[in-house]
Structure formats: structure tokens, C-alpha cells
Amino acid sequence: MDTTLKLAHPLAVKDVSITGGFWADRQATNRNSTIPAIHHQMEITGRIDAWRLQWQPGQTKPHIFWDSDAGKWIEAAGYSLMTNPDPTLEKWVDALVDLIESAQQPDGYLNIFFTAVEPQNKWRNLRDWHELYDAGHLIEGAVAYAQATGKTKLLDVLRRYADHIDQRFGPNEGQRRGYCGHPEVELAMVKLYRQTGDQRYLNLAKYFIDERGREPHYFDLEANERGDDPAKFWAKTYRYCQAHVPIREQATAMGHSVRAGYLYSGVADVAAETGDDSLLKADQRFWDDLTQHQLYITGGLGPAHANEGFTFAYDLPNETAYAETCASISLVFWAQRMFQIDPDSRYIDVMERALYNNVLAGVSYKGDTFFYANPLASYPYVNPYEHFSGITSEKHYHRSEWFDCACCPPNLARMVASVGNYFYSTTDDTLFVHLYNQNRATFSFGGQSIQLDQTTNYPWDGQIKFTIHTDKPASFTLALRVPNWCSEYHLEVNGQAVESQPTRGYLHLERTWSEADQVTLMLAMPVERVVANPLVRQDAGCIALQRGPVVYCLEEVDNGAQLANIAIPRKNALTAVFEPDLFGGISVIAGQAMRVEPLKWPGGLYQPQSNFQYGQTPFTFKAIPYCFWANREPGEMRVWIREA
Amino acid sequence: MDTTLKLAHPLAVKDVSITGGFWADRQATNRNSTIPAIHHQMEITGRIDAWRLQWQPGQTKPHIFWDSDAGKWIEAAGYSLMTNPDPTLEKWVDALVDLIESAQQPDGYLNIFFTAVEPQNKWRNLRDWHELYDAGHLIEGAVAYAQATGKTKLLDVLRRYADHIDQRFGPNEGQRRGYCGHPEVELAMVKLYRQTGDQRYLNLAKYFIDERGREPHYFDLEANERGDDPAKFWAKTYRYCQAHVPIREQATAMGHSVRAGYLYSGVADVAAETGDDSLLKADQRFWDDLTQHQLYITGGLGPAHANEGFTFAYDLPNETAYAETCASISLVFWAQRMFQIDPDSRYIDVMERALYNNVLAGVSYKGDTFFYANPLASYPYVNPYEHFSGITSEKHYHRSEWFDCACCPPNLARMVASVGNYFYSTTDDTLFVHLYNQNRATFSFGGQSIQLDQTTNYPWDGQIKFTIHTDKPASFTLALRVPNWCSEYHLEVNGQAVESQPTRGYLHLERTWSEADQVTLMLAMPVERVVANPLVRQDAGCIALQRGPVVYCLEEVDNGAQLANIAIPRKNALTAVFEPDLFGGISVIAGQAMRVEPLKWPGGLYQPQSNFQYGQTPFTFKAIPYCFWANREPGEMRVWIREA
Numbered sequence A, B: 001m002d003t004t005l006k007l008a009h010p011l012a013v014k015d016v017s018i019t020g021g022f023w024a025d026r027q028a029t030n031r032n033s034t035i036p037a038i039h040h041q042m043e044i045t046g047r048i049d050a051w052r053l054q055w056q057p058g059q060t061k062p063h064i065f066w067d068s069d070a071g072k073w074i075e076a077a078g079y080s081l082m083t084n085p086d087p088t089l090e091k092w093v094d095a096l097v098d099l100i101e102s103a104q105q106p107d108g109y110l111n112i113f114f115t116a117v118e119p120q121n122k123w124r125n126l127r128d129w130h131e132l133y134d135a136g137h138l139i140e141g142a143v144a145y146a147q148a149t150g151k152t153k154l155l156d157v158l159r160r161y162a163d164h165i166d167q168r169f170g171p172n173e174g175q176r177r178g179y180c181g182h183p184e185v186e187l188a189m190v191k192l193y194r195q196t197g198d199q200r201y202l203n204l205a206k207y208f209i210d211e212r213g214r215e216p217h218y219f220d221l222e223a224n225e226r227g228d229d230p231a232k233f234w235a236k237t238y239r240y241c242q243a244h245v246p247i248r249e250q251a252t253a254m255g256h257s258v259r260a261g262y263l264y265s266g267v268a269d270v271a272a273e274t275g276d277d278s279l280l281k282a283d284q285r286f287w288d289d290l291t292q293h294q295l296y297i298t299g300g301l302g303p304a305h306a307n308e309g310f311t312f313a314y315d316l317p318n319e320t321a322y323a324e325t326c327a328s329i330s331l332v333f334w335a336q337r338m339f340q341i342d343p344d345s346r347y348i349d350v351m352e353r354a355l356y357n358n359v360l361a362g363v364s365y366k367g368d369t370f371f372y373a374n375p376l377a378s379y380p381y382v383n384p385y386e387h388f389s390g391i392t393s394e395k396h397y398h399r400s401e402w403f404d405c406a407c408c409p410p411n412l413a414r415m416v417a418s419v420g421n422y423f424y425s426t427t428d429d430t431l432f433v434h435l436y437n438q439n440r441a442t443f444s445f446g447g448q449s450i451q452l453d454q455t456t457n458y459p460w461d462g463q464i465k466f467t468i469h470t471d472k473p474a475s476f477t478l479a480l481r482v483p484n485w486c487s488e489y490h491l492e493v494n495g496q497a498v499e500s501q502p503t504r505g506y507l508h509l510e511r512t513w514s515e516a517d518q519v520t521l522m523l524a525m526p527v528e529r530v531v532a533n534p535l536v537r538q539d540a541g542c543i544a545l546q547r548g549p550v551v552y553c554l555e556e557v558d559n560g561a562q563l564a565n566i567a568i569p570r571k572n573a574l575t576a577v578f579e580p581d582l583f584g585g586i587s588v589i590a591g592q593a594m595r596v597e598p599l600k601w602p603g604g605l606y607q608p609q610s611n612f613q614y615g616q617t618p619f620t621f622k623a624i625p626y627c628f629w630a631n632r633e634p635g636e637m638r639v640w641i642r643e644a
Helices: A021-044 A066-083 A087-103 A112-117 A131-149 A153-168 A185-196 A199-211 A218-226 A257-274 A277-293 A325-341 A345-361 A408-417 B021-044 B066-083 B087-103 B112-117 B131-149 B153-168 B185-196 B199-211 B218-226 B257-274 B277-293 B325-341 B345-361 B408-417
Strands: A016-018 A424-426 A430-433 A439-445 A448-456 A463-470 A474-481 A489-493 A506-513 A518-523 A527-532 A542-547 A550-555 A566-568 A574-579 A586-598 A606-608 A614-625 A641-643 B016-018 B424-426 B430-433 B439-445 B448-456 B463-470 B474-481 B489-493 B506-513 B518-523 B527-532 B542-547 B550-555 B566-568 B574-579 B586-598 B606-608 B614-625 B641-643
Touching: A016 A021, A021 A066, A021 A087, A021 A408, A066 A087, A066 A112, A066 A131, A066 A408, A087 A131, A087 A153, A131 A153, A131 A185, A153 A185, A153 A199, A185 A199, A185 A257, A199 A257, A257 A277, A257 A325, A277 A325, A277 A345, A325 A345, A325 A408, A345 A408, A345 A550, A424 A439, A430 A439, A430 A448, A439 A474, A448 A474, A463 A474, A474 A518, A489 A506, A527 A574, A542 A586, A550 A586, B016 B021, B016 B066, B021 B066, B021 B087, B021 B408, B066 B087, B066 B112, B066 B131, B066 B408, B087 B131, B087 B153, B131 B153, B131 B185, B153 B185, B153 B199, B185 B199, B185 B257, B199 B257, B257 B277, B257 B325, B277 B325, B277 B345, B325 B345, B325 B408, B345 B550, B424 B439, B430 B439, B430 B448, B430 B506, B439 B474, B448 B474, B463 B474, B474 B518, B489 B506, B527 B574, B542 B586, B550 B586
Parallel strands: A430 A474, A566 A641, B430 B474, B566 B641
Antiparallel strands: A016 A439, A424 A430, A439 A448, A448 A463, A463 A518, A474 A506, A489 A518, A527 A542, A527 B606, A542 A550, A542 A641, A550 A614, A566 A586, A574 A586, A586 A614, A606 B527, B016 B439, B424 B430, B439 B448, B448 B463, B463 B518, B474 B506, B489 B518, B527 B542, B542 B550, B542 B641, B550 B614, B566 B586, B574 B586, B586 B614
């Protein structure tokens, strides 16, 4: 074990109070709308009652991952309660916890479907049936709720279940050498280890990761035991679940993208706890592959619907992008964990891109409807995921209140509720500031508690003012991230300009800080025309507009239809305009574009160019942040805009 | 019945001898390579032996539409034998015919799968199980083979089967009100009627068409009889098989595109035979919708993989285009039939587009491999129809020797073998010339046999010389098509210029013709930049190159990779260049294009435009006919090219 590893620990949710601005709005919506809406959906779809285990033949069957919805919702509630106490919400959680406790079997086993519906199939198909995944999400919920309230009932239930799992799975005689087809339990077991100090859970996480993909392959063995032909695996290849070879031998990010994100997060956790450099190296390899070859500008990943996941390098279709909300959320988890062992802003740059764009696009401005897939272009009558068999769908792609497979809504809820957890990390002597937003953070160095206030209108403005509050002078390094989108910045300490160059993406201010010390960071935030790598065929000839971390898009409601015919001349100026009445106050981008269209189309589908004349009609376009699209009148949307 | 309908009858295959040039090459390849290759595949896959009905549990099951492969292959052989006798081929067919005859049941029933494998399921699922479709293809084969050879064994077999079907299905007591989920038998029954003169077959075709989509819905009734829930139809809607409402109430071309093409062909046949104007009007409505809203420039149709069919107006994705080979072939059938009742070149323009582009792209230059789907753009590592689950397919999209569902190869074979059938139509007094290629046609007016020779290097050259051969002067109208791609033409009769304006697309030369009379038609054939309707978002900012009926494409082997980064400036000249050594002698298109790429990409997936400089490197591009793509070194392909 490499004991020299110096970890950067994130500040806990409870230690970062979002006091205003962009993320305060999102968290208020999350508390007041999203978390109750999900609870309501869980109630009306039977996901709460299902814990009574009273399913009878003929009734709607609980789904094999309903348990995980409960786990994620409890986790979201826990994070929310950490900073915003709410007796009603706590009562809801307590009632659900009672039900979950009542569903636990004498041996510790805990799963709705495989207790109430198909007990004969318990643990028979780890490849497809999500039991360990369910366990993981319940563990994460239990840990968060215990941290939030001090109530350990659910945590005790999940420890018993974790013990049951730990007895069943492992390398020893009498144990099964299994692991889950849908990774998640790995990172959950590390959380449980950190919460309880019980080393067995860390060992089990490590075991699940080490065993994955080894021969003889567990998924083959259990398929044979079931009487199934392993070669007839519906997803055709174990690449789908990152289990085709052991993780240390895998070369690229591949397969189902949420599974990938959770697995790579667990790998980073185990690397952090054990100092296993081979795991870190594998994770860095996946990270480089993803971010150099397979990441949308919105922080979306996994373009393909067929496998809900990755295809190959530079394949980034826009209109059919799957880019699942959960995948971007898993990327946020993973990025934070990579920084923990390899403190470089390159992870946080990607994390910020995902957070402000793909992740937030997953939920409506009102907070009660959700996207599963997050395309980068959308056209009327096109909903590639509902379209089939000549149905002319009269709809625009729109957010839904719920899904049969409802992973995304509660994932969004826990992400937004816990966003404070992604703002800061500390080492022995350094406070890293990753994200900028109005907030108050509480941390300590050498036993001394210190507070840091941020005052800013980020991401609409690049000026951030930091104020230190400390009873007595404190020596530590304040490390401020210079985002990779920023090419010009200015730094002042107590009104005096300070020259500083970033180290691994952070400006390091090492000094003894006193009460009311002020630091001001000014990040120049011009509108950028962003161009994709020339190997990305889908974006050839196009630009995307970005300002700060925010990626913009055109919507039909602002720019008329046929967005594909709009081109922005390279020479035209682009301006950010703050609109106080739009979505609570946001910056839009405006400028002169042209509609390049025939003056009069002679008719039909195809015409020789000589048969008509083009018009190039200039007009003032308006681009809005991608994360707010599909919240007004339905219509076309487009991130990549043609350049003239 | 409208007895005023004056039909334009196509000249039969045997009456049009393709004597050289483009189509003679295609037919030679078809005879020497394609037809034998399909026979070989039928042999090695068990499709011939299956007629012995000796399938045993444990063996590979015959597929429910293997019968149709035999029918189409026999039909192809029949057409080929009409103009090119070949004792070996005839022996193969005779042997297969013997097997088919031996498989017929005492009551006339004839189907491999539902005799040898699942007799208990005979006629139980017309919606999905293709029995009538199989019957239709066998009938078409039997008619063609009887016409070619005079041998009626197979025709007699199929008449018995048709009688069996006619007894079973119909509106009378004791009959089932069924029709096939996959239309085809309708047009086959009309062929059988025309061959035999037995009106029952026409009535049955008409019945199948009239009954389709009526309530109570037959597909609902038979599903209930099977104990299946009709609402759980796998394709979700009867639009998939054009059976959601009766045909006369259907508004647009929709559903599975091959089913659509066959059905609309059968509708035209019944309209022709019965003079039913409501059927003609329905077909014209579908035609207008298809050609105004849903047709690729290559004559491909049905963009979606999910339903192998149509989506909605102006939705024409290029890289993921399904555009099944069989669908374009069915469009050729349909177009010919529309002209028969409504003699206008607009049908033939589309027929010619399909023939020279999408149809011929379905088969390799060597004739022994086939495309099922015909995308209009292709990139390395992209095979959307094999790609799944994170498999990084190391392949380019390529033609296959065979398919489990092998509808396309024998369909291509019969299309190419019978192409002469699409060259001419006659009415009482007029010979319509639709297509141009070296050939000799034999026809008669008033009992007098006349021959017409075409001499031309079409489609590479627009000059066509016609020579009349007749024992004595003959009065008739020679009607020459001016294709819709041609805006300038010149006509001479015996060396004298003739002024003529086309009527419904044809130049009518009404005169008394004598031996050795010569007509010369010169169609100006410049390279055209074609632009798509501005509502086709996928082609915005792009042009396609077309010369005559031939649509061109860029291939990587000629132009390097990253075809998406190539742009052709609008002002640049484009030249057709005849390359005698390429694919037996073809015209390519050359000109100056530009590679618009960063001079040096700074790295990563995304960069602000200010971080690099563009290079605009001029180079001489070369475009080849789309129908010949994927015959050389594998690589990218692109029909729609960016314009600079």
C-alpha cells in the first residue's frame, strides 16, 4: 500500500451552506418541488407500499430496481436535511425507513422483488438483476440519513445486509466469487467503511473490483447454473458492464455509461483508501479516453441508445445523443474522487461542465419533470426514444414526470441537494476552492475552525469575492481554481493585486489569514465560439457558444424554426445580456446571425442550385443556457450552430 | 368500373434485349455472379433442402419466409432465361421446382415452416407470419418461369395453392376475412390473373386490398383467437403494416417501407384492372407524400431502422438511413404501375432515380455481395446495424454475402434481370420510351412487328440514337421521355432538327415510320449541384452532385478521410471525366474543393476558436457514382457535401 498518498478530502455537505445565487435557486426548487414530487411518484407507483412485501400474483410487479429509487430519494432527503431541516420530510423518510426495516429478512437479506415476487431467483443472476446495485443505493441513503439526523435505524439495517453480502461473496471457501453487473455497490461499500470504520466493507469493495472480469467468468458460471447459454447474453458482450476483462486490463471507457461512471468512482475510492497505483492508473486511462474522445460539450456521455452507453472515439451525434442524466451525475462523482487522489483541476473542469449543463438539463426549471436522455439538438416530431413503427409522434421531446426505470429523478435530487460537497476539498494545509457560488464554508486547520464566504453572481459574472472569518490568524493555503475556460484572470488580496500562476489549475495563496481578509478573483468571461475536434464529424462547420462554464443553445421560441438554416458569421460580435426576468435571472447570448434559405423554394424535395436564389437574412439571435432548454414553448433546439 | 381507362402496358422482358452499355454489364454480372451466388447461398443455408420437409427438432429451423427466397430466385432465373438461355440454370430451377411440387399438401397448401415445423400454427397469425407473402413470391416466380420456358409445373402448383387460398379467404360464409401483414400477394394475384385469365385471382387481390384495415380488425380477431392481447402487438401499431384504417382512408406513405411499396403496387394493379378511381387517388396521395416529403435523393425510402420504414416528412438522416434495397425495388415496381394508369413521366423520373442509385448500390460491382441498408454517409467504425453494447466494431460498413432475412439479394437479381421490362410502355398508338441504354425492342402496332434500336452510352452521355426497323411503313407515336433532371435537349429526326415540347414529360413524334428512320435525342447532362428542401435539416448547408440520373458520392479512397471537413466552393467549376478503367468505364466528377481544418489542432475535444487558425487547403476532389461505393478500399463515404 502506498502510504504516501495525500488525499484531498471534500468538505461535507453540512459544512457548505449555499446562501444565494444560482445554486441556491436550484436547491430551493429541489427542496420545494423535486424531492416532494419524487416522493409523490413513489407513492402512486407503489414503490413505497412495495416494501410491505405483500405483492400477489396478478398485481403490478415491483421492478427489480425499485429499491434503488428509495435509496436515492432517502439520500437526497438526507443531504437536504443537513442544511435545511424539514420535519415533514423527515417524517416521510422515517416512515419509509420503518417499512424498509420491516422488509429485512432474518438473515439480513433485503430486496423487494426477490423477497416478495421471485424468492426462488435470489442471487441467481448478478449480471442482470441489480440486487447488489440496489444494496449500494440503500447503503448510500442510509449513510446520508444517519449523517443528517443521527438516526441509525436504516444504517443498522443496511449494515446487517452488508454483513450478509460480505458473508456470501468473496474469495474464500463457501463464498461466491460474484459481483454486480451494474456497479454501484463498490462506492457504497467504501462509504459504509468510512462511516463505520469497519474494514470488511472496504475489503469487499476491493474484492468486487478485483474479481470483475476474471476467468472463469462469474457471469458465465451463474448463467450455466441457471441453464442459460452465456453466449446468449442479451447485451452480447460483457463490455456492456465493464466486465470483459479485469479492470486493470481495460483500455478505454466503454459499455453502459452509468455503470462505467459508478464503477470508475468505486475504483477511485478503493485506490484512495488502499493507495493501489494500478487502480489509479486504470482510472486515469479511462478518464483520458472519455474526456479526449467521448465527451459531449455539455458534459454528457454515452451517445448510444442501444447500450445506453459508449460507442467509439469521436462519435458524438447530437440529435440522437443519449447522454443520460445519470451518466453525467456519475461523472461528477468520479471527477471528485479523481481529484481526491490526483489533485488537478482537469477533473474539476469536467465536473463543472457536467454540472452546469447536462446534469441540470435533466430537470425542469420548476423541478418536477425530468429528462432521461439529453440530446444536443431536437426537432419537432422527433422523439427518437418514443418513435417507432411509423407513429408520427405529434410531440416535441419533453421532460417526463416519471419513468418506469426511474433512476434519473432521484439521482438529480441527491446531486442538487449535495452540490455543496463538490465546492471544496482540503488537505492538511490547503483549502481547494473548486466551484464558485454564493456560499459559506466551514472548515478547520490545526483544530481551528474557519469560515469562508463567497460573494458572486457566478456563473453569470466572473467576479468572486472571498471573505475569511477566523477568531485568530490561521496559516493555510487558499487554492483557487482557474477554470480551463478562462484565459485571463486577476487576483487581489485585501485590495492589492497579486501575481500568481496556477499550479495544476489552482492559484495558491499561502499565508496567515486574519478575520475579514478579502480575496477577489476576477475571471474574464467573454462569449466563446467553441469548435469541436476536426475528427468529430457531427460538428463539422459548426460552433457552440459557451460563456464561463455554461454552454448555450438556440431554441425555436427565440429564433424561429429551421434552426439548421441559421448560421453565425465568424466576424459578428456576440454579447452576453443579463435577463433578470428569465429563469430567475440569467445571461443570454445575443448577436447577428443569418438565415441562409432560398428566397423562394421552387417546390419538391430536391432542386438544382441554379433553380433558385439564396437569401441571407440577418436577424438578432438569442441563445439560452442549455440547462434551461425545453422550459418554454416547445420547439426545435440546437447546441451546435452553423458558422457562415 | 371505369372502362375508359387507357392503360400503358410495359413491354415484356423478352421483348427488350439489352445489347450493350451500362445495363448489359449489370445483367452479365447478374447472370454470371449474382444468380449463381444466391443459388449457392440457398444451398448451403438449407433453403433448398428445406422443401423436403424433413426438419427435425434440434436442427436449424427453416425461417418463415424462406419460401419467398426460392420464389424470387426462380423469378430472377426466369427473367434471365427469357433473354439468355442457360441450360445449367434451367436445370437448377427444374430441380427446385420438383422439390416445391413435392412439398405441396393434398389440399394445395404450400409452406415449408408451417408444414414441417409448426403445422399447428398454420394460418394462425397473418399479421406476422408471412404465409400469404410467401405464396405471392412463389406465384411471381411461377409466372415468370412459365413465361420464360413454357414449363407450367410450378405454375400449376401455385394455381392449386392460390385456389386453396381463394377458398379460405374472402367475405363469404365459411371464409376468413384475413389478409397478409406483409403485402405482396395482392400484386402476385394480379399477375396470376393476367397469366391465367382466371378472374378469381383478381377478385381475391381486390378483396385483400378492400378488407385491409376494416373493423372489426382481423389482426385483433386472430390475436384474440391465439390468446394474445392485440394491444401488445410488437410493432405497436397497424400503421407498421398499412392496416390501421382502410387503404382509401390512409393519408400518407407510412410504416414498413417494403410492405408499403408492395401494397401500393398491388393497389395500382387492382386500380388498373378495375378502373377503381378511389384506389388510384389513394395511390397518388401516397406517391405525392413519398416523393414530396420522404424520399432520399438516391431513391431510397424508409429512413428508420426501428420499423424498417417511414418516420415523418422531411426526416432524412444520412448516416443512419435504412433505405432498404428492397424498398427501392418496390418503388420501381410501383412507379411502373402508376405510369400504366396515369402516364406521366413524374413516376418514371423517380423510378430512374431509384434504379441508378439506391437499387444498384444494393449489390457489389462483382455481383456477389449485398447491402440491406443503404446509408448516404458512412464512417469507419460505424455500422449502425451491427453496432451494439460498446463493441468497437473495427469494420467499415460493407456488403454481405447473405442475410438471415435474405430478401434483398434475390430481389436485386430479379430486378436487374427484368430491367428491360421498365424501358418501354405501349398504348394503342404510342410507344413510350422511359429509359435509355443500348438495346433492341420489339413491339407491334396493328399487328405489325417493329423493332427499335437504341445506341447510346447513357448514363455517361446524354446522346441517344434510335433506329426503326420495320418491313413496311408504320404509323405510331414515338414518345421520348425528357427526364426531370434535364433542362436542355435537342431532337432530330433523320438529321433534321425537330421542335417539340414535352407533354407530361414525353416528346411525342407522331408519324409514319419507315425502315432505318433515325431519331436522335440529345439530353444536356451538366454536373448539377443539387440542394435539398430547406425543411430537410440533415442536408442544411450541403449540396449533392448529380449528373443525368446518377447521384455521386465522395469516398475516402479518392479524397482522404474526414469527408465532413471537405467543402466545395459554390463558384468552382465541376467537370465530368470519363474513366475507362474504373468499374468498366464510368464518369466521375472532379473539381476543386477545400479541406477546412485547423492548421494545427491544439488537442482535446473542444477549443475556443481563438485558440487555433483554420487552414483552407484546396485539392482536386473526385466523386464516383453512389451505386459503385464500397467496392474498393473501405473508408468513409458521403453523398451530401458541405458547401463553402
